Amino acid sequence: MRRIDVITISLGIFATGGIIYLVFQAIGFDGLSAGVWSQALLVIGVLGWTLTYLFRVANKDMTYNQQLKDYEDAVLQKRLEEMTPEELEKLQKDMEEES
Template identity: 60%
Template sequence: MRRIDVFLIGIGVFAIGGAGYLGLKWAGLDNIDAGIWSQLLLVGIIFAWLSTYIFRVATKKMTYTQQLKDYKEAVLQKRLDELTPAELAKIQAEIESERNSG
């Protein structure tokens, strides 16, 4: 995420809070009640976003984790592609002997 994205998200969150406040005032609530309910709405939105972040961390669906996995797979595939047929056959024979002995 770029720095400008973080700023835009922050501005968006404050805009949602302000719009909620104005909407609640327009609906007939006084200043204090509209402020309390708009803050509750804002805190709820932030907790919902935070829960999605924690879920992505717990399930390892983060961008960095996925990029690291893709990189490791690409490196292994490149190494496999660079092997000669004789080296590949030797490695496959070693794997088969390990499977049979284990």
């Protein structure tokens, strides 16, 4: 993630907090209650986002892991394409013996 992305996301979260605060004031909350509830919603939102991130990390569903798997698959495919028919036959026999 680039630095400008982080700055944009941070400003977006800050602006969202302000908008939520104004909405709470518009529906009748006093300034203190509106501030508390808007902060509570933002904290819950950030915690929810963090939990989804940790869930993706635990399941290895990250971009890096996917790129690594794609690379490994491509390398194996390339090796298989470069093998002679005799080598492929030998590999198949070895795999049948292991099963």
